[in-house]
Amino acid sequence: MTKYFFILIVLFFSAAMNAQVTHSLGITAGISNVFYKSDIKGNKNFVSIFSPTISAEYSKHNDNVFWGGAGFGFTLRQVPFYVFPTGQKAGMNIAEIWLRARAGLKIERSFTTHLPYLSLGFAHHADRESFIKDGNSSFTYLNNLDSNYTATNFHPFIEIGNKIINSTFRDEKRNVSFTFALRYYPVALFKSPIQFEYDFQQFKTVQYHIIEFSIIAGLQRNFHK
Numbered sequence: 001m002t003k004y005f006f007i008l009i010v011l012f013f014s015a016a017m018n019a020q021v022t023h024s025l026g027i028t029a030g031i032s033n034v035f036y037k038s039d040i041k042g043n044k045n046f047v048s049i050f051s052p053t054i055s056a057e058y059s060k061h062n063d064n065v066f067w068g069g070a071g072f073g074f075t076l077r078q079v080p081f082y083v084f085p086t087g088q089k090a091g092m093n094i095a096e097i098w099l100r101a102r103a104g105l106k107i108e109r110s111f112t113t114h115l116p117y118l119s120l121g122f123a124h125h126a127d128r129e130s131f132i133k134d135g136n137s138s139f140t141y142l143n144n145l146d147s148n149y150t151a152t153n154f155h156p157f158i159e160i161g162n163k164i165i166n167s168t169f170r171d172e173k174r175n176v177s178f179t180f181a182l183r184y185y186p187v188a189l190f191k192s193p194i195q196f197e198y199d200f201q202q203f204k205t206v207q208y209h210i211i212e213f214s215i216i217a218g219l220q221r222n223f224h225k
Helices: 002-014
Strands: 021-038 046-062 066-083 089-105 112-134 137-140 154-166 174-185 194-199 202-206 208-224
Touching (some): 021 174, 066 112, 089 154, 112 174, 154 208
Antiparallel strands (some): 021 208, 046 066, 066 089, 089 112, 112 137, 154 174
16 A cells, blocks of 8 residues: 555655646535444444545646646544444444545546546544434443554545636636545454443444545635746
8 A cells, every 4th residue: 555655655755746736725524424334244334424624735737738736634433333123223432543644547528627536544543432312413422442442553545536726726716626535445444343332241343344425515716936
């Protein structure tokens, strides 16, 4: 994964060969819908929807068909572990900070420009806390095994997506964009399978792989070199 990450960086810088260059700085905000695929036989998979995600981005666009960029962001993950017969859901909130580099193609239309891309990055799980959710309300609680909930420190991911922006984005002004992205984490969420105590002396072993679909809106400011 590290090798491909550096290859993507090289592709990004090689995109700056033509004279006309547009630099962009932007912020984005959106929602992510996550599929938690269980690695433990017999355990059900879970879906978590409408998790918030925000990021800051830099990108460079040239007269040729290539573009590239880099950015960092934050996503709050609500990882479900167990659903009680009453419908209550128990799990863990994880604060994820991530860094990525991406490169792609520029496809211009009459009114919009499509910027399909491939992205590679790494995520760091900065904080965590257990939760129980009952309907639309949730609260935190203490669990004796919280110290064992050690997520993978540097969690690599690969992402494919399409950024859509109006065709005049090369002008020096602010623009609004929309991005649809699919992200996959090839490494399991936790360093090793963990045991979750959902009742006194009642344990469940959990481990997941993550697949995420995001819908993101962005505001960017363009500059010409």
